[in-house]
Amino acid sequence: MRTTITSITIILGLTSPAVLGGEAIRGDLAQLQGRWSATTGAKKQVQVVMTIQGRDVSVAIKTPTGTDIQVTGELKLDESTSPRSLDWTKFTGPDEQPLPEVAAVYKVEGDTFTVCNGGFLGKRPREFKPGDGVFADVVVFRRLPSDKAAATPAPGENSSIATR
Structure with missing residues (x-):
């Protein structure tokens, strides 16, 4: 009996949608969960690996000179705008130094997440x-x-509901 209860608990945990503050993570936020990579910079020599868990974001940056930089913060999505909007908030850099908020627009297409940032304190x-x-x-x-x-959304999960 104990084995059956443990098995059911594990199965439910694997098939239930992710939860954030008591609410299921849905829509684009659900699609963005996990690890993403990109290259950026003028010569596309800056390597970026970003991990999204709930609304929390952790970014590992490696510069062409080999410097490693870690920043963490949160993202806030608004699926009701066109294009959809994203705010990078509460970010801190090395030594817990606070970073300015960045307004952006985004789109998610399959395994691609495209972001256009407005720059530090810039307009969206x-x-x-x-x-x-x-x-x-x-x-x-x-x-x-x-x-x-x-x-992959859980069975029956509506991925079109906006999460704010």
Whole structure:
């Protein structure tokens, strides 16, 4: 009996949608769970690996000179806008240094997550093209292969419901 209860608990845990603050993670936020990679910078020499768990984001950056930088923060999505909007909030860099918020637009297409950032304290872009200023660029992330299963919605989950 004890084995049966343990098995049921494990199965339910594997098939239930992720939960954030007592609510199921749905929509684009559910699709974004997991690890993503991109190259960015003027010569596409900066390597970025981003992990999204719930609304929490952890980013590992490796520069062409070999410097490793870790930043963490949160993302806030608004699926009701066109294009859809994203805010990078509560980010801290090395030594817990707070970073300015960045307004962005995004789209998710299969295993591709495209973000156009407005730069530090910049205006939200209206289209997917690079802007002026630091981090005002278009970045195309690709899901890392081991995380493809993590983004599959649970049976019966409505992935079109906006999460804010």
